[in-house]
Amino acid sequence: xxxxxxxxxxxxxxxxAGFFVPNMVKSLLELLWGQAQWFCGxxxxxxxxxxxxxxVPLLPLVTQLLVLVAAGFAVWGAAxxxxxxxxxLATPIANLGPQNLGYRIRRGGxxxxxxxxxxxxxxxxxxTAGYEGQRRFAANASHELRTPLAVQRTxxxxxxxxxxxxxxLELLTAQLLATNERNERLIEGLLALSESDQGLRSSTPQRxxxxxxxxxxxxxxxxxxxxxxxxxxxxxxxxxxxxxLLERLVTNLVENGIKYNREGGRLVVTVGGDPAxxxxxxxQSVPAEAVDGLFExxxxxxxxxxxxxxxxGLGLAIARSITQAHxxxxxxxPGEDGxxxxxxxxxxxx
Numbered sequence: 008x009x010x011x012x013x014x015x016x017x018x019x020x021x022x023x024a025g026f027f028v029p030n031m032v033k034s035l036l037e038l039l040w041g042q043a044q045w046f047c048g049x050x051x052x053x054x055x056x057x058x059x060x061x062x063v064p065l066l067p068l069v070t071q072l073l074v075l076v077a078a079g080f081a082v083w084g085a086a087x088x089x090x091x092x093x094x095x096l097a098t099p100i101a102n103l104g105p106q107n108l109g110y111r112i113r114r115g116g117x118x119x120x121x122x123x124x125x126x127x128x129x130x131x132x133x134x135t136a137g138y139e140g141q142r143r144f145a146a147n148a149s150h151e152l153r154t155p156l157a158v159q160r161t162x163x164x165x166x167x168x169x170x171x172x173x174x175x176l177e178l179l180t181a182q183l184l185a186t187n188e189r190n191e192r193l194i195e196g197l198l199a200l201s202e203s204d205q206g207l208r209s210s211t212p213q214r215x216x217x218x219x220x221x222x223x224x225x226x227x228x229x230x231x232x233x234x235x236x237x238x239x240x241x242x243x244x245x246x247x248x249x250x251x252l253l254e255r256l257v258t259n260l261v262e263n264g265i266k267y268n269r270e271g272g273r274l275v276v277t278v279g280g281d282p283a284x285x286x287x288x289x290x291q292s293v294p295a296e297a298v299d300g301l302f303e304x305x306x307x308x309x310x311x312x313x314x315x316x317x318x319x320g321l322g323l324a325i326a327r328s329i330t331q332a333h334x335x336x337x338x339x340x341p342g343e344d345g346x347x348x349x350x351x352x353x354x355x356x357x
Contacts, residue, residue, distance in 0.1 A: 012118075013088060013089040013091075013092075014089050017085045017088070017089060020085075021085075028074070032074060092120050093120070096112070096114070096120060096123070096124065099112060100112070100127065103131070108131065108134065108135045108138060109135070110131075111128045111131060112124040112127060112128055113128065155186045155187075155189050155190050156190070158182075158186050159183060159186050159187070162179055162182055162183050162186070163183075165179070166179050208249060209249055210247050210248055210249065211247065211248075211249075211250075212245050212246070212247055212356055213245065213246055213247070213248055213250050213253055214243070214244070214245060215244040215245070215246050215253070215278050215283060215284065215353075216241040216242065216243055216244055216278045218250065218253050218254055218257055219239065219241060219257050219276055219278050219284070220239070220241065221254070222254060222257045222258050222261055223237060223239055223261065223276060225258075226258075226261050226262065226265060229265055230265050230274065233265050233266075233268060233270065234270035234271050234272070235264075235265050235268045235270075235271075235272050235273065235274050235288075236271075236272070236273050236274070237273075237274045237275075237276070238273060238274070238275045238276070239275075239276050239277075240275070240276070240277040240278070240279075241276075241277075241278045242278055242279045242280075244278050244279065244280070244283055245355075245356045246283060246333065246353045246354070246355070246356065247333075247354070247356055248332075248333040248353075249333075252329045252332065252333070253329070253333070255325065255329060256284075256325075256326050256329040256330065256351070257284065259322040259323070259325055259326045260284070260286040260322075260326055260349055260351075261274070261276065261286065262322065263286075263288075263322045263323065263347075264276075264286050264287075264288035264346075264347075265288070267288065267290050267291065267346070267347075268288045268289060268290040268346065269289065269290050269291070269345075272288065272289035272290055272346070273287075273288070273289045274286070274287070274288045274289075275287045275288075280355075281352060281355075282350040282351055282352045282353075283335070283351055283352060283353040284350075284351040284353070285348065285349065285350050285351070286348075286349045287342055287346065287347070287348040287349075288342065288346040288347060289342060289344045289345050289346045290342075290345055290346035290347070291345060291346070292341065292345045292346075293341045293342075293345075293346065293347050294341070295340070295341055298339050298340060298341065298347070299339075301323050301339065301347075302323045302324055302326075302327045302337070302339070303324060323339075323349075326349075326351075330351055330353070333353055333354070334353070334354050335351060335352050335353040335354060336351075336352045337349065337350070337351050337352070338350050338352075
């Protein structure tokens, strides 16, 4: 029986008791009093009742106290009986933990506890997804760090195993330096992702078009080396947030737009009303079903994890985290001429 029906039943019984019990107690007391009067009226027993006559006026009070005590026990028992389904539900919930996140209550019915059970199951689905995401993140981070470290170890062992000429030593040093730089980029990306996940330390009005202008100026030479034409369509736009994180957001999107472009391609950066920022690049066609996965850490379109771009696969994940920290939404879709279009929606300053 659901708690609602139990409470309803207890309420009905309480109303009936409130209506009938006083009359029943009154009739019972009158009956007992009549019997006591008859009993004490007997000549042979009258002397026995004399010591108790001073306490006769207290009998109604004693009776009321007994009724109140009985009613208190009845209410306590009724409350336990009504809440018994909640107690039964609490037991399986208490057994949930990281080792059995797959457990679900799955209580049937349409009552309140069934609705609560379904809500708890839905919450566990979300918690499980987040927990599994953290596990995948840790595994992917370990993989990304282990690969360049293994390369470094191999290069060092080769250098120690034999004498190297100047040319070989220079090549070995360049390879070690490139591997070390990749590690630095990965660690920097992990730190940036961690900082953006912690939220904003300060929030002040920022001119988004000025931030974009500075980032595009910093990447002008890299775009020219990659043969990518950069177009900017910047309108005045003020957003509230932290300048360092906003710069990192724009930097990641622009860097990805250049890195995963093609020679002779275009990168179009737009600042406007809504979306506040749009970055579109021409490049490899992106399947629509693969777009959402690109925002996951260490997820790349290329199957090879160590892609030619040298990135750690954290650019869009950091961009999403920064956007969420600013109360915005980031979305992507395949570009009309290949590549990717990323839209960043940020709250306007009131």
